[in-house]
Each structure stands twice: as C-alpha cells, then as structure tokens.
Amino acid sequence: MKVDIIISADDIKEKKILNKSVVVIDMLRATSVIVTAIKNGCEGVIPVLTVDEAVKIAEKHRNEYILGGERDAIKIQGFDFSNSPLEYNEEKVKGKTLIMTTSNGTRAIKASIKAKNIIIAAMINAEAVVQKLIDYNEDVVIINAGTNGEFSIDDFICSGYIISILKKRHPISLSDIATTSLYIYEKNTDVKSFIKYANHYKKIKQLGLSKDLEYCCQKNIVDAAPEYKDGIITIK
Template sequence: MNIDIIISADDIKEDKIKNKSVLVIDMLRATSVIITAINNGCKEVIPVLNIDEALDIVSSNRSKYILGGERNTVKIKGFDFSNSPFEYKTNVVKNKILVMTTTNGTKAIKNSITAKNILIGAMINAKAVASKLVGLNNDIVIVNAGTNGQFSIDDFICAGYIIENIMSITDSIITSDIATTAKYIYDNNKNIISFIKYAKHYKVIKNLKLDKDLEYCCQKDIVSIVPEYENGSIINKK
C-alpha cells in the first residue's frame, strides 16, 4: 500500500489519483465542519464550487437545506452559516442537507472525483480515517486542500498524524518522500496548535478571533465517523 500527498487543491492531477483512495483534508475548517455536521445528524453535504450553484440547489425547496460556507474565511452574504463547526449543532442540522462552498475544501473534493474513493478527514476523526483506509486496502493519496493554491502547514501536519495512525495498524506501507516528511513533522510536533501557529491561515483565523474553532479543529480523534463523497454528495456510509 503506497501513500502519497498532494499539497493543494490546485495541484491535483488525474494520473495521481485515478483508481486510488483519496483522503481530502482541510482541517481549518471545511472538512472539520463536514465531519461535525454529519456526526450531528446532517443527512448529507453537497459540496459545490461557487455561490450561484449553491443558491440554485436550495431554491427548489429551501426548508430542507442549509447554506454554509465562506470566502476568504468570512461568511457568504445570504448564507445561513459560515465555516465554524460550532454553528452546525444537532438542533440545526438534524435531517437537513447542507449545501456548502468554501475557498479551498470543496474545491479539493470536487477536483478529486476521478479517485476510486473519496474520504473526508481531519484531526477530529484521524484514527477512524486511518482504519477505514487500511480496510480499503488500496493505494492512498492524501489531498491537502491548502490555502489559495499554496502549501498549508495545518493540513500537512494533519496528514502526518493520519499516516502515523495508518502505520500503527499495518506495516505494509510505502510512503513517498513527502508523506515520510509529513509523518516526521508530526512525530516531532505532537502539540498541534504550538506548531500550526506558524501557518498563514492560522494567523487569519486568529485575527478573526476564532480561537474556539482553532482549539476544536486541533483536537484528535473526538469523532468516529468517516464521511465519503459519492455521486455528488457526502454521506456517512455505514
């Protein structure tokens, strides 16, 4: 089983992901939100690339949908919620469909559609993701959403933690140089917040006083589900 990493949504190439199991990570904050919403009873999440597409989907029956997302970390005008996991509580999302568009995360998901499987991961479900990937018994590509097409420290260390968890389950693993580096970074920086404070996106979130979001998204293994993208939407396949 081979493990590789793609460093941003803009760097995804079909020949790198075709017939492989892809894990999309945007821990600050899109994939953390998706995992949280589904864990709290959301029926499905429909990721889209642009605002007009999101508005068009919900116009058919507004009562069954929630509009969520951001542009450059800020809530989109006219949307119900931004990209904070704390907004997607059970009483809000239960039995609803979340239509979501974000700057980086939803782009990474949509750009990965030629993969064999697309799983949604973050720090908060890392162990569950690792177990699921090992069970699929397929070559793995971890897609870091990145930040505006650039490498992101937060997604990279999250990938390293997930690789460590995979390697704790099986030793039948061959890591690429970049995957080996991600694991090394995590092994030497296990306090996540103390390391990702150097990330550009971390500083943006701090400036917006979203400290609780940072603390939540940096927690390890507080959720046991692994959402999957399939046929245009993300669900919890049991």
C-alpha cells in the same frame, strides 16, 4: 499500501489519484465542518464550487437544505452558516442537507472525483479515516486543500498524524513528501503549538475565531469517516 500527498487543490492531477483512495483534508476548517455536521445528524453535504450554484440548489428545496461556507474565511452574505464547525450543532443540522462552498476544501473534493474512494478527513476523525483506509486496502493519496493554491502547514501536519496512525496498523510505503509529513508530526505532536505558524491559522485567529482553532486541533473526537460519492458526502 503506498501513501502519497498532494499539497494543494491546484496540484491535483487525474493520473495521481486514479483507482486510489483519496483522503481530503482542510482541517481549518471545511473538512472539520463536514465531519461535525454529519456527526450531528446532517443527512449529507453537497460540496459546490460557486455561491450561485449553492443558492440555486437551495432554492429548490429550501425547507430541507441549508447553506454554509465562506470566502476569505468570512461568512457568505445570505448563507445560514459560516465555516465554523461550532455552528453546526444537532439542533440546527439534524435531518437537513448542507450545501457548502468554501475557498479551498470544496474545490479539493470536487477535483478528486476520478479517485476510487474519497474520504473526508480532519484531526477530529483521523482514527476513523485510518480504519476506512485499511478496510479498502487501496493505495492512498492524501490531498491537502491548502490555502489559495499554496502549501498549508495545518493540512500537512494533519496528514502526518493520519500517516502515523496508519503506520502502526498496516504495512505502508511512503513517498518522500509523505515521509516528511510523518516526520513533522512526530516532532510536533502538540499540533496547535506547531500550526500557530501557519498563515491560515493566523488569519482565523485575527478574525476572533480562537474557539474554532481549539476545536479543529482536537484528535479523534468523532468516530465517523464521511465519503463523497455521486455528488454528496454521507456516511456509507
């Protein structure tokens, strides 16, 4: 099994992901939200690129659909929820379908549609993601959503954590960038202490969302690896 990494949503190319299992990471905070919402009974998550698209879908099914997301880490006006995973508790999301648009994460998911499998990952469900990769046994491309087209420390170290688990359980061959990600994680297993240097981490901290950061840096608190297929993210 070959493992590679793409460092931002803007760097996704069809030839790199075709016929491969893609793992999309936006740990701060879109993929952490998706995993949490589905764990808490959300029927599925529909990722979209624009606010207008999200609103149009929701208007057709207002009692069944909820709106969530952000722009520049801030809740979108008129939406039900922001991009804080702590908002997506069972009481609010169970039995609902979430329509979501974010600055980076949903772009990365939508840009991955040519992959064979698209798995949604974060620190909080890394073990479950690895098990699914082993089950599929395809070459892997880990996509870091990044921040506005730029490399993001947080997604990169999360990639390294996933690779570290996979390496212990399955024979793998790493690209240079995947090797670097693994090395960074192995030297910084206390993830929060390392990603505090990330610009996006600092942005979320400045917004007073320290509890989100604490939550998103936890390891393996969710035993689920949602997948994107036919326009919606669900547990297969």
